[in-house]
Every structure is written in C-alpha cells, then in structure tokens.
C-alpha cells in the first residue's frame with residue numbers, strides 16, 4: 021500500500037536516474053541557467069548501465085539521428101577537461117569497423133549517411149586496416165570503415181564528472197532515493213512519488229532511468245512503451261515535438277519525436293530520446309517487424 025503523500029522539497033526540473041544521461045541532463049540544464057534541478061538516483065550515480073559500459077565512443081551508427089547525437093556528444097568528450105573540469109578517461113584511439121561481404125554495401129551506405137552529417141568516418145582499405153591493427157586477422161572481412169576521432173572513455177567517470185559539474189551549477193543530487201511513480205493531476209505532470217511515500221513537486225520531470233524508464237512512464241500512457249532512454253514530461257496539453265535539432269546546444273542532445281499515436285489521450289507533453297522510428301541496424305539492414 022502506498023503511504024500517504026508527504027510534501028518534499030521540489031524543483032523546477034526533477035530528473036529520475038543518475039546515470040550518464042540523467043547527470044548530463046542536469047549539467048546541461050544548469051549550463052543554461054536552470055539551476056533548480058533535482059536528480060533522484062535510487063542507488064548511486066553511475067550504478068546502472070553507465071557503470072557497466074565498455075565505454076566505446078563512436079559516431080559510427082546506422083541510425084542517422086543516433087549518429088548525429090553522438091557527433092554532438094563527441095565534441096564534449098574531446099573538450100571534457102575544459103568543459104567539465106576533469107579527465108573523464110576519453111582516449112582518442114580511433115574506431116575501426118570491419119564487415120563481411122554481405123554487409124559491405126550497408127557499411128558504405130552508413131558511411132555515406134554519416135558523412136552527410138559531417139561525421140568524420142571513411143572507408144579504408146584492408147591494407148590500411150592492417151596497418152592500424154597489425155595483430156588482427158582480417159581474412160574474413162571484406163569492408164572496413166574508420167573513424168579517426170572515435171575511441172573509448174570511462175562512462176562511470178563521465179557520469180561522476182557531469183554530476184560534480186551539475187552540483188557546481190546548483191543542481192542537487194539525491195542518491196539512495198527511488199521514485200516509484202510520476203504524478204499527474206488533471207492531465208498535468210506535477211512531480212514524482214518516492215519509495216518512502218514522499219511527493220516531490222516538479223515543474224518538469226525528466227525520466228532518465230535507463231532500462232527502467234518504460235516502467236515509470238507506462239502508467240501515464242496506459243501501456244508499456246518501447247525501450248526508450250530519456251523521457252521529458254511536463255505541461256498540460258499534448259505538444260508533441262518532432263525535431264532533429266539539439267535540445268541543449270553544445271551539450272549532449274536527444275532526438276525529440278512523437279513517441280506514439282496514443283499520446284494525445286495522455287494529455288501530457290512528452291518527448292523521448294534515443295529512439296528512432298527507423299530501426300536500421302548498425303550494419304544498415306532493417307530487421308523484420
């Protein structure tokens with residue numbers, strides 16, 4: 021049974037989830053003058069998928085909107101020491117992708133799409149690939165792509181750095197604090213309820229709970245939404261945004277798009293990120309629906 025609601029200090033923006041996306045969103049908001057930001061993390065910052073990430077940093081994605089987001093994010097990785105004030109472990113080793121004969125055409129299509137976005141990926145020869153990675157057995161591969169500015173980073177440190185920078189900007193990060201539901205009154209998102217029954221009022225709720233986001237958003241829309249990483253909930257009327265433009269210029273961005281035709285019934289402004297209607301795989305082939 022849910023305990024009676026007790027008021028808790030609210031915020032202009034409440035972000036659920038202290039992974040790299042939630043902390044990046046918090047930092048981005050403070051950068052843009054929104055300082056009344058509260059991040060609720062049920063465990064510790066970076067304890068979710070972020071802390072388990074292999075940390076590969078690349079723009080070589082087969083979905084153009086993802087590639088565009090990564091391209092924006094790459095600039096931040098490259099400038100992290102200046103922008104976030106610390107080393108986040110980014111090492112620009114380059115990123116090599118190799119495919120077998122059936123995927124060569126798809127690889128080249130992906131490279132063309134990335135190049136059209138300004139991304140510095142290019143097709144390279146087998147000899148070039150062998151030079152980059154002399155110990156690799158490349159015999160089974162027929163096509164190669166290279167991204168000079170790719171590399172690897174430390175996602176956990178990145179989230180910690182975003183969190184620290186967000187705190188410096190005025191944000192509050194409450195760890196060990198789980199949200200159990202997003203609250204709505206008369207069609208308007210008003211805050212979140214915590215596991216202990218407290219209610220945290222919010223002008224806007226960002227659900228950045230990684231794979232747990234759909235569970236938090238589902239009650240608002242009446243069904244389990246598709247796997248989606250970041251949700252922005254607020255407002256009174258359905259004002260669906262579909263845009264490829266950056267949400268926060270200069271920082272990590274999310275593609276904002278209409279999530280599904282069922283949204284108008286929810287009477288809630290909803291935007292989501294890291295989702296794309298085009299489910300093209302990284303090899304460029306479309307899976308069967």
Ligand SMILES: Cc1cc2nc3c(=O)[nH]c(=O)nc-3n(C[C@H](O)[C@H](O)[C@H](O)COP(=O)(O)OP(=O)(O)OC[C@H]3O[C@@H](n4cnc5c(N)ncnc54)[C@H](O)[C@@H]3O)c2cc1C
Pocket residue numbers: 036037038039040041042060061062063064065066067068069070071072073074075076077175197198199200228229230231232233236249
């Ligand atoms: C094994 C592995 C390898 C990966 N390798 C790569 C890679 O090489 N390159 C790459 O770009 N990506 C990689 N990823 C993906 C990348 O790690 C994720 O996309 C990214 O970390 C997601 O960040 P997030 O903030 O959305 O989610 P998370 O890091 O999962 O953060 C969500 C946070 O929300 C919290 N939370 C959940 N529910 C609640 C709640 N109800 N209330 C409060 N808090 C809540 C969780 O505790 C968690 O800390 C990898 C992922 C894994 C698992």
